[in-house]
Amino acid sequence: MAPNSLLYTVFSSLTVALAASIPRTEYEVMVIGGGPAGLSVASGLSRIRRKNVLFDSGEYRNGPTRNMHDVIGNDGAVPSAFRGLAREQISHYNQTTFIDKKVDTVTIVTDEHSNSTYFSASVAGASYTARKLILGTGMKDILPDTPGLEEAWGMGVYWCPWCDGWEHRDQPFGILGPLPEVVGAVLEVYTLNTDIIAFVNGTQTPENEAKVTAKYPSWEKQLQAYNIRIDNGSIASFERLQDGAAPANRDDEDCQFDIFKVNMASGASVERSAFITNFPSEQRSSIPHDLGLEMQSGKIATNINGMRTSLPGVFAVGDANSDNSTNVPHAMFSGKRAAVYVHVEMAREESQAAISKRTLPSRQAMEKEAERRMGGDLEQLWDRVRRV
Numbered sequence: 476m477a478p479n480s481l482l483y484t485v486f487s488s489l490t491v492a493l494a495a496s497i498p499r500t501e502y503e504v505m506v507i508g509g510g511p512a513g514l515s516v517a518s519g520l521s522r523i524r525r526k527n528v529l530f531d532s533g534e535y536r537n538g539p540t541r542n543m544h545d546v547i548g549n550d551g552a553v554p555s556a557f558r559g560l561a562r563e564q565i566s567h568y569n570q571t572t573f574i575d576k577k578v579d580t581v582t583i584v585t586d587e588h589s590n591s592t593y594f595s596a597s598v599a600g601a602s603y604t605a606r607k608l609i610l611g612t613g614m615k616d617i618l619p620d621t622p623g624l625e626e627a628w629g630m631g632v633y634w635c636p637w638c639d640g641w642e643h644r645d646q647p648f649g650i651l652g653p654l655p656e657v658v659g660a661v662l663e664v665y666t667l668n669t670d671i672i673a674f675v676n677g678t679q680t681p682e683n684e685a686k687v688t689a690k691y692p693s694w695e696k697q698l699q700a701y702n703i704r705i706d707n708g709s710i711a712s713f714e715r716l717q718d719g720a721a722p723a724n725r726d727d728e729d730c731q732f733d734i735f736k737v738n739m740a741s742g743a744s745v746e747r748s749a750f751i752t753n754f755p756s757e758q759r760s761s762i763p764h765d766l767g768l769e770m771q772s773g774k775i776a777t778n779i780n781g782m783r784t785s786l787p788g789v790f791a792v793g794d795a796n797s798d799n800s801t802n803v804p805h806a807m808f809s810g811k812r813a814a815v816y817v818h819v820e821m822a823r824e825e826s827q828a829a830i831s832k833r834t835l836p837s838r839q840a841m842e843k844e845a846e847r848r849m850g851g852d853l854e855q856l857w858d859r860v861r862r863v
Contacts, residue, residue: 496828498586498593500604502528504817505596507578507762508611510535512793512806514561516609519814521568525821528603530596532577534759536613536794537638537803539629541720541731545637546803574598581608581762594788607817609782609790610775611810612760614801619754623713623735631719631733632750635802640667642719642731643749649737652753653678655686657705658694660751665701672704672745674737679707709740716746758795771797781820782813790817 504520506513509531520527535554537543543552565571580597584604594608616634618625624632632651633639640663648668650660657673664671687694698705719731731749738744757773758764769776769785777784777796784791792809794801800809 496589496591496831497825498589498591498606500593500606502526502572502603502605503821504528504607504609505530505594505603505605506609506611507581507596507760508613508793508795509533509558509573509575510537510611510613510793510806511557511561511803512613512810513609513611514558514565515807515810516611516792516814517565517571518561519811520818521565521570523818524568524570525814525818526570528572528574528605530578530598531573531575533575534577534613534615536615536759537629540633540638541630542642543803544639544641549803574603578760578762581766583766592788606821607788607790609792609810609813609817610760610763610784610795611791611793611806612758612762612795614756614774614794615759617755617757621710621712623715627713627715627733627735631715631731631735631748632713632752634752634754636663636667636751638802639749640664640751642729643733644668644730646670646730646732646748647746648672649674649747649750650753651676651750654680654683654705655690656753657703658687658691658697660753661698661701661703664751668749669702671701672706672747673698674706674708674710674750677707677709679705706739706745708743710737711740712738714738719748760795763791763795774799781816782809783816 503525504516504527506516506527506529509529513529513531517527517529537554540554543554543557544550546552549557562573566573576598578596578598582595582597583592584595585592593604593606596603596605616628618628631643644667646668648664648671650657650671650673652660652675654675657675660673661671691697714736715733716736717732717734719733733748734746735748735750736744736746758775763770763775766786766789768789768791774797775784775791775795777791777798779798782790782792782796790813792813793806796809798805798809
């Protein structure tokens with residue numbers, strides 16, 4: 476290597492070491508997830524002129540739900556209409572690019588020129604880059620394969636009494652789930668329903684009764700006090716007899732009058748109008764695992780103070796994160812919070828980069844420092860060159 480080339484290499488390396496700059500990416504932030512959490516992020520970023528891209532796979536946990544409730548100003552909104560209006564309002568700022576495709580992979584790229592890293596998303600063969608990554612990828616409920624249950628999900632069969640309970644108040648009601656979850660479900664719904672059957676599907680065993688006793692020592696008396704009946708039979712199928720979305724000639728127009736027949740394996744059947752469930756859930760996307768993010772009870776471990784994950788530059792919002800709140804107001808809160816913190820984080824990086832550029836040593840000083848680092852090797856190279 477020629478001496479000038481060697482000097483230039485050391486000089487360039489020294490310049491980068493003295494001042495890391497901002498990587499050049501197509502977007503400042505990429506948001507994965509087009510539900511309330513991701514939309515809230517995009518709104519917050521747009522209003523402070525942060526160029527962002529939002530990827531929406533079209534999969535939503537509340538997708539089957541007829542209406543959203545307990546969302547101030549949007550009570551009763553149809554989820555798809557809510558998302559559509561949100562997009563329309565966000566687009567007003569001309570800062571968000573909406574891409575209605577599923578993200579295949581996300582990789583971390585090292586930018587040697589800026590001495591920093593950024594994120595690259597692969598989407599249907601195309602790639603998109605951004606400095607920061609916010610995951611609003613959501614959760615997926617794991618339903619039993621009982622015939623008729625999936626078709627009823629979100630339309631008379633639900634898991635959140637605040638979201639759907641009011642519309643089924645004072646109706647014949649059912650609880651679906653294992654025995655240890657029954658008391659907790661009763662405490663959630665007894666102000667809404669009094670005619671309640673707990674379908675525990677064969678889980679009333681001595682072992683499970685001991686688990687309930689350890690948590691609720693007087694559980695049997697509690698259930699008797701609320702007139703809760705327990706059916707331990709195995710459920711064969713659910714059959715919808717009436718669709719609660721259809722108009723009803725009744726005064727209480729805000730009710731939804733679903734009717735289901737629960738068919739038991741024994742041949743018996745019972746009719747109920749609605750059910751609350753206790754089924755497990757899992758991450759909808761594999762991206763959190765692919766990135767090696769720390770998990771907590773199946774959720775992305777997230778610091779509520781800034782919605783940051785275990786990986787620098789990655790934030791998690793909505794019900795995929797570990798703060799264990801799963802509703803639309805929470806999703807929007809977490810998205811807003813992430814938008815604020817990621818903006819401040821980028822602003823600090825940009826400020827530091829600007830200061831570094833203005834306080835870099837002179838070229839002469841850096842050349843001297845480069846020669847010092849190279850020691851006597853440079854003089855030896857000069858000697859060899861002169862002899863050629």
